[in-house]
Amino acid sequence: MSNTALRLPDGSCDCHFHIYGPFERFPAGSEGRFTPARAFTIEDAFALWDRIGVMRGVIVHAVGSGADNAVTFEALRRFPDRLRATAILQPDVTDRRLDELTDAGFKAVRVTMIRQDGKPVSTLGTSFDDLVELAPRLAERGWHAQIWIESSDLAAAAESLERLPLTYVVDHMCRTMADKGHRHPDYVAFTERLKTGRYWVKISGADRNTRAGRPYRDTAPFMRAIVEAAPDQVVWGSDWPHVGHTDETRPDLQDLLQLLWDCVPDEAVRRRILIDNPTRLYGF
Template sequence: MTKPCLAPLDHITPLTFQVPERACDSHAHIFGPYSAYALSDDRSYTPPENALERYLAHLQRIGFTRGVLVTASACGTDNRSILDALAEQPDRLRGVAVTTDDVDRDTLIRWRKAGITGLRFNLYAIDGMAVYRNGVGLDTLERLAPVMRDLGLHAQIWVHAPDLVQLAPRLLRLNITLVIDHMGRMNASRGVQDPGFQQLLRMLKDGDAWTKISGADRNTNRYGHYDDTDEFARQIVAANPEQVVWGSDWPHINYYEPVQVPDDGVLLNTLARWLPDEKSREQVLVFNPARLYHFESR
């Protein structure tokens, strides 16, 4: 039995900038109610229930209109809660699902019509060891890539940036839209000259990938301020501002110490440093996610 995670904070620090209309939180999870959507028995963490209504309250609290729900590893390949959320909020929400390679084309077509715009693949490992259970890996992605390409589904890649040096050739051969999670989920202490982070920047510059300037709380060594992640985010935006989105990663699972649980207001206020003008914030929070997640096409 895994240790229960702490709940997200129920308050936020006031924002230092005006959130643009139609802003999108491009990475979040929902859990439960567990009477209807049970967690996977084989999981790495146990989050508290935070179902759709709490996520919608989170969006209201931060002043956002839209959101992208990602099936979390604790849910395995059970995407029902997200599919039901999309049915309830078809104009406001999109989804990223997790599935095995035996999924049939008709199912993917149905999901695509429901608002699933991508599939997530867990390549996140440290020193060759998988960090989370229930990951669907690169072999599955390679088998699913042709149908994903046909249906316009992107591949959301959860990967440790240092591994991109080795993995990039296989990923780029797939010829599908790639979205790298959490700035490469790399600790800030490695520095922006890390070869894997530089590989991510090249992929962005060449238009071969998108990334999420999310996960400052995951990559930092300075909880509560996150300024050691600033240069990473700034270089990402400079590399290709048209292929960058931001996500809260609410409800901030897998935290067990109160000092580590993020304040969503503080997380959002990093954008005042990373995107210091209204036009750049609108690009990352509104126009880019509308294009990547097909909000305007429904």
């Protein structure tokens, strides 16, 4: 890695980060190993952004923080010019509440479709079945669905997803572990779907997809394949504060930025990913 600290261009957007607390007002629910040990507030996020050059961001509401979306809603109300968000919803959410969330700056529902050993990794949050019920009302309000799904599961689910009146933003480079290989047919099919304009992807989560560990070079071919396929359908996210990691495995943000620079060496393309594409997708 370079000895010089990397800094993002002015106006950059962090399209995937989480906030927690302060706990006396917004208690953290249980997310297993993803439950934070301390609060990470919007002010903490802004302090990080000041160091790396981020101006705007998209809060991904934490699953354990509940379907009221309260901590995220307050942050949007306080900083409407800098923030957009992704919500956790249940099908019984009222139209009035959906309108309140929309007016505040929520742009998407967060849907967890990751599986392990054939079973969902979490029953918390919004499921695919919930999404089917919610989709017509979300489409009316211009929302999309942010989905956390692995490439082979996406290949199996794509027909069902595409029957819904929504576009999709896929988390963490389609959450495909590095040893699967970026030339796997299901990963190639995912990158081809980006070309349709129906799907977007976040180039984030290298620390979650790696088998080799820091500095995550085994994930670089996946990121390059995404950017080569559809640079106008790509956004970047830090995934701060990296919950679920230990002190030993928690990523250094400079490693993640260096990976971005290595995989997207063209400055104009980086600006599209960091500034122009988020502006279109999230309505800044």
